[in-house]
Amino acid sequence: MNIKGKITAFIVILAASTVVESCSSTLPNIGEVKEEVVNYYSSGKYGTELNNVIDNAIAKFDNVEAAYNSLVVFDIDETALSNYSFDEGIDFGFVPGLWEQWIDSAKVPAIDGVKRLYEFLIKKGFKVVFVTGRSEHNYTPTYKNLLYAGYTIFDTLIVRSASEKKLTALEYKSKKRVELTKKGYNIVGDIGDQYSDLEGPYHGIRVKIPNYTYIIR
Ligand SMILES: [Mg+2]
Numbered sequence: 001m002n003i004k005g006k007i008t009a010f011i012v013i014l015a016a017s018t019v020v021e022s023c024s025s026t027l028p029n030i031g032e033v034k035e036e037v038v039n040y041y042s043s044g045k046y047g048t049e050l051n052n053v054i055d056n057a058i059a060k061f062d063n064v065e066a067a068y069n070s071l072v073v074f075d076i077d078e079t080a081l082s083n084y085s086f087d088e089g090i091d092f093g094f095v096p097g098l099w100e101q102w103i104d105s106a107k108v109p110a111i112d113g114v115k116r117l118y119e120f121l122i123k124k125g126f127k128v129v130f131v132t133g134r135s136e137h138n139y140t141p142t143y144k145n146l147l148y149a150g151y152t153i154f155d156t157l158i159v160r161s162a163s164e165k166k167l168t169a170l171e172y173k174s175k176k177r178v179e180l181t182k183k184g185y186n187i188v189g190d191i192g193d194q195y196s197d198l199e200g201p202y203h204g205i206r207v208k209i210p211n212y213t214y215i216i217r
Contacts, residue, residue, distance in 0.1 A: 034092060037212045041084060047113070049210050054113040057191075057207040058120050064188055064205070066125035071155075071185040072204070073177060074118065075192035076132040076142065078211040081108040081149055087213050094214075103134065106141040110149035114191065114209060118151060126188065128154040131176045133169055133216070135160055169216045174200030 040046050064070070074080050086102045102108065121128065130151070134142055139159050146157065164172050173196060177187055181202045190203040193211035 038088065040212060041088075046210060046212075050111070050113040053207065053209065054117050057117055057189075057205070060205050061117075061121060061124065061126070061189060066188075067186065069127070069184055069186045070125070070188045071127045071129060071180065072121050072189035072191065073180070073187055074114075074128060074130050074151075074154075075173075075194070075197045075209075076130055076134065076146075078111075078193035078213070079191055079197070079209050080110060080114055080118070080130065080151055081145065082111045083108060084213065085109075092213060100138075103138050103145075104141050106144040106148055108145050108149065110151070111209070115150055117191065117207070121189070122153050127185070129156045129158065129180060129185075130154055131158045131173060133160050133172065135165075136162065169194065169196035170199055173197055174202075177202040 061072075077083055083102070086099075086108075090098060118128065128151075130146065132138075132142065136159050139157065142159065143157050146152075146154070158176055160167075160172055164175070167175065173192075177190070178201060181187060187202045188204040189207065190198055190205070191207045191209065192198050193209040194216045195208070196217055198206040198208060
């Protein structure tokens, strides 16, 4: 090959190795985001963040006197119970049939830090009610699951009725807290992994449990 041929070959190789791409978008890639979230949970950083939240919550509730009607409202999914292993197992997202099977198993594990807070509150004399966005047909396995996970003392488990399906999570959770207050409870605390668990009336001390796997509004 003469010198001209070599230059031509060099230009052809250079052109073939050039990547044409846009540099204007800052949109994250789902694959990378999932990897980052999985690392956060598996490295122990999630557990550290959670325990800090729980320690701060216990310090706050420690200053509250428990009366006969003092109530703390707990959400269930990603608050009392952890669906993380299920979510990671399906590479995140939502598959209705598999989700129902998972709930029906009634073997969803507790989030240990949240159970520590629950046990502290029960010991201090607060009443507990669980309010979940799960449906009426999920009531029995959910009830069994709470007992299985160690949440053995509570006044009521409230699930979403068919007529409440049209409500947003924020509207539904707020409605239930209003109903509980009208029944005579004084809500002194509200524990949830979504801001829709914590906004609205009658929340008392709000405890936001970290959740990086989904958002419910
Ligand atoms: Mg939740």
